[in-house]
Amino acid sequence: xxxxxxxxxxxxxxxxxxxxxxxxxxxxxxxxxxxxxxxxxxxxxxxxxxxxxxxxxxxxxxxxxxxxxxxxxxxxxxxxxxxxxxxxxxxxxxxxxxxxxxxxxxxxxxxxxxxxx
Amino acid sequence: xxxxxxxxxxxxxxxxxxxxxxxxxxxxxxxxxxxxxxxxxxxxxxxxxxxxxxxxxxxxxxxxxxxxxxxxxxxxxxxxxxxxxxxxxxxxxxxxxxxxxxxxxxxxxxxxxxxxx
Ligand SMILES: [Ca+2]
Ligand SMILES: [Ca+2]
Numbered sequence: 006x007x008x009x010x011x012x013x014x015x016x017x018x019x020x021x022x023x024x025x026x027x028x029x030x031x032x033x034x035x036x037x038x039x040x041x042x043x044x045x046x047x048x049x050x051x052x053x054x055x056x057x058x059x060x061x062x063x064x065x066x067x068x069x070x071x072x073x074x075x076x077x078x079x080x081x082x083x084x085x086x087x088x089x090x091x092x093x094x095x096x097x098x099x100x101x102x103x104x105x106x107x108x109x110x111x112x113x114x115x116x117x118x119x120x121x122x
Numbered sequence: 123x124x125x126x127x128x129x130x131x132x133x134x135x136x137x138x139x140x141x142x143x144x145x146x147x148x149x150x151x152x153x154x155x156x157x158x159x160x161x162x163x164x165x166x167x168x169x170x171x172x173x174x175x176x177x178x179x180x181x182x183x184x185x186x187x188x189x190x191x192x193x194x195x196x197x198x199x200x201x202x203x204x205x206x207x208x209x210x211x212x213x214x215x216x217x218x219x220x221x222x223x224x225x226x227x228x229x230x231x232x233x234x235x236x237x238x239x
Binding site: 008009010011012013014015016017018019020021022023024027030031034064098101102104105108109110111112113116117 | 125126127128129130131132133134135136137138139140141144147148151181215218219221222225226227228229230233234
């Protein structure tokens with residue numbers, strides 16, 4: 006009997022929660038949340054990020070002022086070791102999720118492959 | 123011992139290839155590919171789709187002529203029962219993949235949930 010797709014997805018969900026990189030990311034996030042200064046800075050960084058994303062999604066122009074504000078927050082954030090560590094682990098996790106996605110979507114990619122010819 | 127994330131992803135990949143909806147999609151795709159008229163129409167439809175996507179990604183204006191061309195191809199495509207079936211099964215598969223993604227990404231969503239507060 007073939008494994009149910011949903012069962013396999015839940016097994017992967019569980020494997021992610023037990024993955025050392027995910028656990029490290031969770032810990033780094035908790036470290037930031039537990040430090041009021043780091044938390045405030047990180048929340049500010051996320052708010053600026055989200056504002057820029059929304060502008061881009063709505064097709065609005067990103068102004069010089071937007072860019073300057075973003076660069077200022079990024080500079081502050083990079084100087085905070087707890088946030089720097091969190092961001093490094095986020096990048097690592099994003100890479101892993103990208104790898105997982107490639108594996109999972111391969112059957113669909115192979116199906117449509119000949120179309121591109 | 124926790125299941126390795128990659129092993130779990132490969133197990134999900136296998137479950138997708140064995141899923142009845144995926145097998146039906148594959149069969150519908152083969153039916154279109156085996157029918158020269160349907161294949162030509164479908165290739166044309168995909169080419170128009172890709173052209174529009176590229177224009178949007180590059181921030182180019184979608185013209186009235188682009189829209190008219192797209193609508194014309196969609197109308198032709200919908201009249202072809204083999205393609206209509208393929209497109210219905212693509213929609214179903216996209217929905218399933220969306221469900222799987224929600225399950226897989228839940229640990230990350232839960233991690234960042236408090237951020238949105
Ligand atoms: Ca083709
Ligand atoms: Ca928060």
